[in-house]
Amino acid sequence: MNPLDTISGTIIAGVVLAFILTYVIKLIAGV
Amino acid sequence: MENFILPLDRWVHFLSGITWIGLLYYFNFVQVPALAAANADKGGPGPAAISKYVAPRALLWFRWAAVVTWLSGAIYLQKFYSLHGAFTLGMGQHNPALTTIGMGAWLGTIMLFNVWVLIWPNQKKVLGMVAATDEEKARARRVAFLASRTNTMLSIPMLLFMGAAGHGLLF
Numbered sequence: 001m002n003p004l005d006t007i008s009g010t011i012i013a014g015v016v017l018a019f020i021l022t023y024v025i026k027l028i029a030g031v
Numbered sequence: 032m033e034n035f036i037l038p039l040d041r042w043v044h045f046l047s048g049i050t051w052i053g054l055l056y057y058f059n060f061v062q063v064p065a066l067a068a069a070n071a072d073k074g075g076p077g078p079a080a081i082s083k084y085v086a087p088r089a090l091l092w093f094r095w096a097a098v099v100t101w102l103s104g105a106i107y108l109q110k111f112y113s114l115h116g117a118f119t120l121g122m123g124q125h126n127p128a129l130t131t132i133g134m135g136a137w138l139g140t141i142m143l144f145n146v147w148v149l150i151w152p153n154q155k156k157v158l159g160m161v162a163a164t165d166e167e168k169a170r171a172r173r174v175a176f177l178a179s180r181t182n183t184m185l186s187i188p189m190l191l192f193m194g195a196a197g198h199g200l201l202f
Binding site (some may be wrong): 021 | 059060064120121122125126127130131134177180181183184185186187188191192200201202
């Protein structure tokens with residue numbers, strides 16, 4: 001099932017993505 | 032004059048950004064579930080009024096607010112940061128704010144693409160503004176829905192990074 005089919009799945013996917021991208025940003029910025 | 036333009040541009044960016052993302056959340060959290068409920072309610076008034084009177088107006092403000100948000104954001108990046116530096120994520124510049132706002136800018140740019148290339152052309156088919164067969168409408172509805180849901184998902188980290196450039200990251 002696609003998590004984007006539900007509102008809760010969409011929000012959870014967005015929060016998880018935010019954490020992952022924060023790690024990526026910190027790696028790139030070296031902070 | 033320069034000291035006046037930058038805060039004005041930032042203000043426009045916030046106003047148009049709230050209009051854009053507010054309407055995005057309206058579509059995802061209100062209109063889509065409301066249309067599903069209206070379709071399921073066999074004795075009710077049905078979804079026709081939403082599709083005819085509400086959706087076209089919401090889409091008008093939605094897609095043009097997206098353009099104003101992106102343009103005012105690009106001007107702000109160029110004047111206050113560096114447009115090139117932001118879109119190259121500040122690599123080699125050791126500037127965490129540039130890297131952070133750059134990630135926000137990339138997410139916002141992907142979202143603008145989704146609005147104009149995936150959501151709006153497919154919504155025109157769904158709403159009958161351009162001719163389409165029932166099969167084409169069903170496919171257009173699915174593509175527009177998934178693009179809209181993708182933007183809702185992307186808006187969560189996008190807003191984090193837009194705010195984090197000036198106020199710090201999540202951790």
